[in-house]
Amino acid sequence: xxxxxxxxPAHNEEKNIxxxxxxxxxxxxxMDILVVDDGSVDSTAAVVEREQVLLISLxxxxxxxxxxxxxxKYAVNAGYCCVIQFDADGQxxxxxxxxxxxxLEEKKWDIVLGSRFLGxxxxxxxxVKMFAIRTFRLLIKLTTGVRITxxxxxxxxxxxRTFTYYAGLGRYPSDYPDADVLIQMLLxxxxxxxxxxxxxxxxxxxxxxxxxxxxxxGLKMLVSICVVLLRKKSGGGVNNE
Amino acid sequence: xxxxxRLLVLFCGIGFVLMVFVLLVKRKINExxxxxxxxxxxxxxxxxxxxxxxxxxxxxxxxxxxxxxxFLFSTLIMLLIVLYxxxxxxxLQEHLRxxxxxxxxxxxxxxIHTKNSxxxxxxx
Numbered sequence: 001x002x003x004x005x006x007x008x009p010a011h012n013e014e015k016n017i018x019x020x021x022x023x024x025x026x027x028x029x030x031m032d033i034l035v036v037d038d039g040s041v042d043s044t045a046a047v048v049e050r051e052q053v054l055l056i057s058l059x060x061x062x063x064x065x066x067x068x069x070x071x072x073k074y075a076v077n078a079g080y081c082c083v084i085q086f087d088a089d090g091q092x093x094x095x096x097x098x099x100x101x102x103x104l105e106e107k108k109w110d111i112v113l114g115s116r117f118l119g120x121x122x123x124x125x126x127x128v129k130m131f132a133i134r135t136f137r138l139l140i141k142l143t144t145g146v147r148i149t150x151x152x153x154x155x156x157x158x159x160x161r162t163f164t165y166y167a168g169l170g171r172y173p174s175d176y177p178d179a180d181v182l183i184q185m186l187l188x189x190x191x192x193x194x195x196x197x198x199x200x201x202x203x204x205x206x207x208x209x210x211x212x213x214x215x216x217x218g219l220k221m222l223v224s225i226c227v228v229l230l231r232k233k234s235g236g237g238v239n240n241e
Numbered sequence: 242x243x244x245x246x247r248l249l250v251l252f253c254g255i256g257f258v259l260m261v262f263v264l265l266v267k268r269k270i271n272e273x274x275x276x277x278x279x280x281x282x283x284x285x286x287x288x289x290x291x292x293x294x295x296x297x298x299x300x301x302x303x304x305x306x307x308x309x310x311x312f313l314f315s316t317l318i319m320l321l322i323v324l325y326x327x328x329x330x331x332x333l334q335e336h337l338r339x340x341x342x343x344x345x346x347x348x349x350x351x352x353i354h355t356k357n358s359x360x361x362x363x364x365x
Contacts, residue, residue: 036345054349054353055349056346057345058341059344060341062338062341062342069342070342070345070346073342073343074346074349074350077350078350169339170335174338
């Protein structure tokens with residue numbers, strides 16, 4: 001068993017997941033990989049089983065956050081020291097995992113975020129999504145004083161104390177963990193750093209933020225951030241003990 | 242209030258109480274959740290037996306048209322009940338998610354353990 005676990009939440013990603021897993025296994029043959037199949041109705045689970053990696057099949061769709069939290073619970077039970085979140089759509093570059101490991105293990109950051117907006121990445125974002133990201137950036141800066149360029153990044157590395165906290169009941173949103181979680185963790189003394197990630201275009205499949213979802217997502221996030229700030233004010237922040 | 246309407250409201254109140262008790266006996270609703278509905282049924286019964294209660298209350302609150310006071314109170318109570326139900330649904334969703342995750346994680350660990358055990362047996 002390796003010290004670090006790569007967690008890949010997957011929902012209907014049969015076309016991308018095979019290639020993602022082969023790339024990861026080729027570059028990091030000694031690292032454990034866990035795919036959390038979040039109630040897919042296609043053959044995602046069958047593709048994953050062929051790749052001989054760890055697989056948790058959820059009986060129904062829990063949402064992106066719910067799938068990730070399942071992975072954290074597994075990591076806690078199995079005794080891993082750190083976890084890396086990696087998307088199943090093929091947008092993340094396996095080469096970035098080395099950078100995350102270095103920042104987690106040597107620099108001792110609690111949360112490492114791969115940013116799409118730092119460095120030379122050619123990643124393009126639509127107007128509505130960019131507006132939401134800019135708003136969340138501003139809110140994080142105003143509430144914590146920390147500049148985070150990509151609060152929605154799915155490429156993350158988490159230290160032991162971070163993912164053990166996330167694994168607890170009611171401590172991680174089931175749908176879209178985003179700026180609300182980062183604000184909560186920053187206000188509770190967890191350290192967050194970003195590095196320029198290489199983000200590629202997805203080959204196939206649908207983004208989870210499409211249709212009217214961005215509107216719901218933005219509103220829900222604003223409410224969530226208010227709740228995090230109110231909780232902090234009333235003394236109910238993060239408590240690992 | 243006419244006698245026919247009083248009788249109708251009285252039957253409604255009794256029917257409501259009976260329905261809640263039938264649900265309790267059949268274990269379709271628990272005691273905790275039934276309390277709010279029993280209180281509602283009790284209010285209907287009081288109003289049917291003593292319709293003047295509403296008149297007295299309307300005078301206390303200085304309301305010209307007593308039924309509007311009834312509508313206000315019933316809307317507020319319904320809001321309270323709906324909010325309470327939302328709260329319960331949220332708690333249940335959280336617990337259901339926790340259980341689902343725990344079962345999925347445990348099942349994976351059991352599968353790994355079984356696979357490892359059969360590999361060991363094969364080697365021996």
